[in-house]
């Protein structure tokens with residue numbers, strides 16, 4: 001800390017599935033993380049923040065203890081570890097679900113099937129709470145990795161694990177039967193941060209939201225006959241009304257609009273059909289209200 005300035009310490013997964021997207025989000029939010037040769041703590045530019053690299057399993061505890069002030073981690077880890085941390089924001093990446101899966105042809109009918117069965121998982125707390133809610137008694141076997149092979153080697157009757165595409169289950173002859181929770185990367189914080197640190201968290205969230213708002217959006221510019229402006233406005237619902245600027249050429253204008261990427265080609269074809277020309281599609285950097 002220099003000149004008594006507050007530095008907010010942010011825990012990020014050191015390596016693994018969430019590392020890259022966490023750092024990309026920081027970059028997009030204007031926070032440059034010093035390229036350290038995998039030092040534990042990296043200084044940042046752009047905001048008074050430093051990054052602490054940890055294993056994802058350790059991030060909830062580090063934040064609860066104040067070793068880090070905030071952290072980026074899967075909601076699954078937060079729920080499993082049960083430390084007292086606040087979920088400040090859902091970050092929209094690292095999406096997955098935690099599901100129960102049984103061997104194909106196991107004759108699964110309902111969650112009652114699990115009564116008295118052995119289930120292998122790395123998430124015993126989340127699974128235990130699920131069975132408790134359902135009033136089902138089952139044997140939960142905690143194993144650290146390669147949960148999906150447990151049934152085929154006779155270590156378990158079923159598994160409870162993270163699923164995203166489902167490919168791993170299929171490759172191991174398993175069928176997903178119950179989804180217990182959805183997860184994604186979240187920003188967590190230690191409750192009761194001092195005012196200085198809370199102010200930095202607010203700045204960070206403001207920037208994250210600006211980045212999120214621009215995701216999946218394109219900025220589109222085109223030339224349009226002046227008398228078709230109303231048709232164009234009808235074609236572009238939902239987002240703020242388009243901007244219309246005059247052109248030097250009489251009877252023509254320049255129309256600027258924000259379009260969702262998913263609708264882009266359909267909208268462009270419609271805009272062309274009402275006379276739009278010279279259509280420029282630009283990537284949206286940030287959308288700040």
Ligand code: PRT
Nearest residue numbers: 016017055056057074094095096162163164165166167168
């Ligand atoms: O070393 P460290 O302890 O930090 O990392 P880790 O190995 O414990 O975790 P890591 O990097 O694998 O995952 C970090 C976080 O990413 C998880 O806690 C989840 O929040 C999230 N996440 C998102 C996933 C997946 N998707 C995912 N698919 N974590 C794991 N998987 C596994 C899944 O269990 C399966 O074995 O990836 C495999 C492929 O999944 P399918 O369904 O696409 O085949």
Ligand code: ZN
Nearest residue numbers: 055056057058
């Ligand atoms: Zn881990």
